[in-house]
Amino acid sequence: xxxxxxxxxxxxxxxxxxxxxxxxxxxxxxxxxxxxxxxxxxxxxxxxxxxxxxxxxxxxxxxxxxxxxxxxxxxxxxxxxxxxxxxxxxxxxxxxxxxxxxxxxxxxxxxxxxxxxxxxxxxxxxxxxxxxxxxxxxxxxxxxxxxxxxxxxxxxxxxxxxxxxxxxxxxxxxxxxxxxxxxxxxxxxxxxxxxxxxxxxxxxxxxxxxxxxxxxxxxxxxxxxxxxxxxxxxxxxxxxxxxxxxxxxxxxxxxxxxxxxxxxxxxxxxxxxxxxxxxxxxxxxxxxxxxxxxxxxxxxxxxxxxxxxxxxxxxxxxxxxxxxxxxxxxxxxxxxxxxxxxxxxxxxxxxxxxx
Amino acid sequence: xxxxxxxxxxxxxxxxxxxxxxxxxxxxxxxxxxxxxxxxxxxxxxxxxxxxxxxxxxxxxxxxxxxxxxxxxxxxxxxxxxxxxxxxxxxxxxxxxxxxxxxxxxxxxxxxxxxxxxxxxxxxxxxxxxxxxxxxxxxxxxxxxxxxxxxxxxxxxxxxxxxxxxxxxxxxxxxxxxxxxxxxxxxxxxxxxxxxxxxxxxxxxxxxxxxxxxxxxxxxxxxxxxxxxxxxxxxxxxxxxxxxxxxxxxxxxxxxxxxxxxxxxxxxxxxxxxxxxxxxxxxxxxxxxxxxxxxxxxxxxxxxxxxxxxxxxxxxxxxxxxxxxxxxxxxxxxxxxxxxxxxxxxxxxxxxxxxxxxxxxxxxxxxxxxxxxxxxxxxxxxxxxxxxxxxxxxxxxxxxxxxxxxxxxxxxxxxxxxxxxxxxxxxxxxxxxxxxxxxxxxxxxxxxxxxxxxxxxxxxxxxxxxxxxxxxxxxxxxxxxxxxxxxxxxxxxxxxxxxxxxxxxxxxxxxxxxxxxxxxxxxxxxxxxxxxxxxxxxxxxxxxxxxxxxxxxxxxxxxxxxxxxxxxxxxxxxxxxxxxxxxxxxxxxxxxxxxxxxxxxxxxxxxxxxxxxxxxxxxxxxxxxxxxxxxxxxxxx
Numbered sequence: 006x007x008x009x010x011x012x013x014x015x016x017x018x019x020x021x022x023x024x025x026x027x028x029x030x031x032x033x034x035x036x037x038x039x040x041x042x043x044x045x046x047x048x049x050x051x052x053x054x055x056x057x058x059x060x061x062x063x064x065x066x067x068x069x070x071x072x073x074x075x076x077x078x079x080x081x082x083x084x085x086x087x088x089x090x091x092x093x094x095x096x097x098x099x100x101x102x103x104x105x106x107x108x109x110x111x112x113x114x115x116x117x118x119x120x121x122x123x124x125x126x127x128x129x130x131x132x133x134x135x136x137x138x139x140x141x142x143x144x145x146x147x148x149x150x151x152x153x154x155x156x157x158x159x160x161x162x163x164x165x166x167x168x169x170x171x172x173x174x175x176x177x178x179x180x181x182x183x184x185x186x187x188x189x190x191x192x193x194x195x196x197x198x199x200x201x202x203x204x205x206x207x208x209x210x211x212x213x214x215x216x217x218x219x220x221x222x223x224x225x226x227x228x229x230x231x232x233x234x235x236x237x238x239x240x241x242x243x244x245x246x247x248x249x250x251x252x253x254x255x256x257x258x259x260x261x262x263x264x265x266x267x268x269x270x271x272x273x274x275x276x277x278x279x280x281x282x283x284x285x286x287x288x289x290x291x292x293x294x295x296x297x298x299x300x301x302x303x304x305x306x307x308x309x310x311x312x313x314x315x316x317x318x319x320x321x322x323x324x325x326x327x328x329x330x331x332x333x334x335x336x337x338x339x340x341x342x343x344x345x346x347x348x349x350x351x352x353x354x355x356x357x358x359x360x
Numbered sequence: 361x362x363x364x365x366x367x368x369x370x371x372x373x374x375x376x377x378x379x380x381x382x383x384x385x386x387x388x389x390x391x392x393x394x395x396x397x398x399x400x401x402x403x404x405x406x407x408x409x410x411x412x413x414x415x416x417x418x419x420x421x422x423x424x425x426x427x428x429x430x431x432x433x434x435x436x437x438x439x440x441x442x443x444x445x446x447x448x449x450x451x452x453x454x455x456x457x458x459x460x461x462x463x464x465x466x467x468x469x470x471x472x473x474x475x476x477x478x479x480x481x482x483x484x485x486x487x488x489x490x491x492x493x494x495x496x497x498x499x500x501x502x503x504x505x506x507x508x509x510x511x512x513x514x515x516x517x518x519x520x521x522x523x524x525x526x527x528x529x530x531x532x533x534x535x536x537x538x539x540x541x542x543x544x545x546x547x548x549x550x551x552x553x554x555x556x557x558x559x560x561x562x563x564x565x566x567x568x569x570x571x572x573x574x575x576x577x578x579x580x581x582x583x584x585x586x587x588x589x590x591x592x593x594x595x596x597x598x599x600x601x602x603x604x605x606x607x608x609x610x611x612x613x614x615x616x617x618x619x620x621x622x623x624x625x626x627x628x629x630x631x632x633x634x635x636x637x638x639x640x641x642x643x644x645x646x647x648x649x650x651x652x653x654x655x656x657x658x659x660x661x662x663x664x665x666x667x668x669x670x671x672x673x674x675x676x677x678x679x680x681x682x683x684x685x686x687x688x689x690x691x692x693x694x695x696x697x698x699x700x701x702x703x704x705x706x707x708x709x710x711x712x713x714x715x716x717x718x719x720x721x722x723x724x725x726x727x728x729x730x731x732x733x734x735x736x737x738x739x740x741x742x743x744x745x746x747x748x749x750x751x752x753x754x755x756x757x758x759x760x761x762x763x764x765x766x767x768x769x770x771x772x773x774x775x776x777x778x779x780x781x782x783x784x785x786x787x788x789x790x791x792x793x794x795x796x797x798x799x800x801x802x803x804x805x806x807x808x809x810x811x812x813x814x815x816x817x818x819x820x821x822x823x824x825x826x827x828x829x830x831x832x833x834x835x836x837x838x839x840x841x842x843x844x845x846x847x848x849x850x851x852x853x854x855x856x857x858x859x860x861x862x863x864x865x866x867x868x869x870x871x872x873x874x875x876x877x878x879x880x881x882x883x884x885x886x887x888x889x890x891x892x893x894x895x896x897x898x899x900x901x902x903x904x905x906x907x908x909x910x911x912x913x914x915x916x917x918x919x920x921x922x923x924x925x926x927x928x929x930x931x932x933x934x935x936x937x938x939x940x941x942x943x944x945x946x947x948x949x950x951x952x953x954x955x956x957x958x959x960x961x962x963x964x965x966x967x968x969x970x971x972x973x974x975x976x977x978x979x980x981x982x983x984x985x986x987x988x989x990x991x992x993x994x995x996x997x
Contacts, residue, residue, distance in 0.1 A: 078557035308839030328838035329933020
């Protein structure tokens with residue numbers, strides 16, 4: 006979900022290079038601090054209430070559903086991911102089994118149904134690379150969409166129930182969750198669009214996949230719900246952050262974690278185990294020093310559903326979802342761990358794109 | 361002739377049954393808590409074709425209806441939740457330990473003799489402890505010692521084919537036999553219209569077919585004038601598609617549910633003397649269900665099997681003319697077997713003991729009861745939830761205000777709970793075995809007046825009840841640190857008013873029947889002030905709702921108009937413009953005529969349902985069928 010915070014910036018830079026041929030390739034990329042963020046709300050299962058809003062960084066004000074306003078209809082059921090590529094937004098709507106391409110006003114440019122015959126394939130996560138948007142879906146494939154004409158130009162099979170997706174060092178990395186039973190990250194060569202190998206990781210690599218400043222991919226395996234009374238403690242697999250070295254394509258364990266974001270060679274981590282509630286914590290993991298420092302008191306939240314970092318400012322936002330109510334965007338998290346502001350967004354906020 | 365048919369009488373029934381019916385009606389007028397009853401005659405008059413359609417005409421009740429012919433239908437009394445409503449089938453409880461709620465779409469209306477709903481504590485103290493153990497009880501009774509048999513064929517929109525056979529006869533003067541069978545099939549495909557913003561969705565509900573069989577055998581033995589023994593065997597098998605909710609841009613639906621339910625039950629009653637009565641019942645119940653689904657990469661095939669043993673006995677004694685006491689003891693054993701991962705194969709022993717007493721002095725009646733519940737939880741694999749023990753009191757008083765009018769005041773209090781279901785306790789990743797029971801409190805203050813007249817108006821009954829109460833330790837799934845878990849967190853405060861009116865009369869050859877209900881229900885969440893949903897109206901709980909029914913009977917043709925009306929409500933815990941659902945009205949008309957041929961009768965009935973043709977939603981994104989038609993031909997002999 007949020008894993009693309011820094012990545013979006015990288016994309017923006019690439020796009021800048023790709024689309025602006027008149028510019029001097031050597032001119033430094035100037036990072037201007039964000040003024041607002043596009044907010045994606047997944048919505049409730051079966052609720053057809055996914056929505057897109059805009060959050061004002063300075064006033065903390067949030068708009069109503071921009072998608073509904075621009076298109077006179079709801080976005081659909083369970084929006085999972087949003088990326089910005091070029092000047093367009095791409096949104097995967099899993100329940101409605103479609104990908105929508107939106108202009109800067111969130112008006113639909115193109116709707117791409119994800120169906121195999123009559124059966125929905127349910128798109129999940131995306132990465133925008135070299136003029137293409139790559140999408141994982143429950144047909145076990147990555148689908149390639151040409152961003153010049155929004156047509157599907159190919160698919161490659163990666164493994165059962167692929168989820169989080171990242172691009173680094175010329176390769177796409179897809180978490181193959183296997184509906185909880187998978188333990189691989191598929192590596193696909195972006196140029197040839199062919200699968201290179203499977204990297205074995207801990208059980209159930211799920212939605213989290215980010216590219217850190219060290220050029221490596223960090224993913225989370227949710228494990229087997231450690232602490233479950235039916236498991237022998239020796240068999241516990243905890244929710245764990247793993248580094249995939251993008252040169253060797255080998256995985257190593259980093260730290261415990263459930264939701265992650267990255268900025269400035271650090272990981273921002275929220276962690277809890279269902280059966281071991283005392284394990285919960287929010288911390289910063291420094292990739293250089295391999296040390297953990299507390300981020301904020303996690304017990305102040307009902308149920309965080311994600312963490313994002315504003316790549317232009319380094320501000321951290323945590324999305325908290327209370328019972329029966331819209332999610333709250335909590336942030337920025339201040340240096341002392343307190344939350345500067347809380348604002349209600351839509352149901353189940355999952356991602357912000359800072360602009 | 362019909363104008364003179366009082367509510368108390370019915371054709372072709374024995375003296376015993378008349379007594380039963382007469383007592384029931386007196387209960388409705390005299391009861392210290394609201395009780396609403398539909399007898400066979402009234403159900404036929406109103407053209408009712410399903411148990412749920414009748415319940416929708418009861419006051420203080422919400423039927424959650426997922427639409428279509430095979431759609432799930434559950435009953436919630438005064439917004440306490442479906443799990444607080446017990447359903448009794450011929451005197452024995454229907455239970456589902458897994459979900460705690462009963463799907464009333466499973467029961468056919470065609471052999472139902474009476475449907476009655478009790479809210480709060482009934483002041484009939486000669487009843488099983490289970491009846492005391494619920495906030496509301498729907499009694500479905502099929503018992504009738506008639507010798508009239510019938511064959512019925514119903515057909516209608518969406519491919520409905522529904523033949524029914526009911527055979528009833530005395531094998532010997534003391535042995536009555538009845539057999540019932542019905543089959544129902546429908547493709548259930550109906551068009552619906554819905555708006556997504558300004559975009560119109562005009563599609564068909566798909567995957568909503570149903571094939572269902574039901575069969576029943578009943579033996580009633582009357583060895584002496586004081587004793588009755590009923591034996592019942594019940595068979596049910598249904599295979600249906602679940603259309604699911606309407607998902608924007610994705611009409612795919614492949615879920616199916618295959619359900620089988622077989623049970624056998626015994627019911628023995630002995631009126632030992634004027635001052636002693638005994639009733640005992642026993643039941644063995646076997647329920648099997650299979651849920652299948654298929655997505656692009658996976659097939660689901662979950663199977664659940666529940667077995668239940670139940671026994672109940674109640675002894676009633678009248679020590680003095682004014683004082684009655686009863687002691688009821690129920691015992692139940694439930695077991696769940698599932699093929700789903702991490703099923704721990706839970707079982708439960710339930711012991712219910714109810715001690716009740718009623719005192720009647722002239723125009724005044726007072727009833728008090730105390731229920732003792734002991735629940736023992738076990739599991740084949742892993743640790744079960746803790747055992748429980750709880751005492752639940754209930755009291756009620758009723759008083760006839762004047763000597764010569766039937767105008768009564770009534771007041772009652774009931775404190776009762778529901779135990780967490782097996783799903784609440786053990787469901788994979790969601791269950792919480794530390795759950796406490798969910799408690800309800802019901803205060804009721806009401807009045808009922810009825811009077812018989814002659815002329816154009818022969819009977820009037822008006823009741824008005826105000827209630828206060830709610831739910832504490834409500835069991836709800838809430839997100840907690842990335843995962844949803846069941847917690848005893850909810851608290852609900854409920855204030856409401858139920859008003860019912862019924863009247864009948866006749867003018868020349870036309871006789872008329874009218875009934876109406878109005879419900880005001882302010883049920884709000886008082887769980888946590890810090891939540892955005894604090895003090896919001898509970899989901900799916902309209903502030904205002906009601907129903908009306910008018911029947912005109914004429915020797916040539918009879919006409920019934922039925923209205924179900926529901927005001928606006930919300931589909932989520934939080935009340936926002938985006939979670940608000942519009943109100944709706946469902947109008948239906950039935951026309952029927954009965955032809956008499958000596959002792960046999962032929963009845964033809966045609967129904968136009970949901971005349972307004974609006975695909976209103978009871979549950980959000982489950983559109984109901986638009987205008988639809990049914991035709992019934994019934995031959996009784």
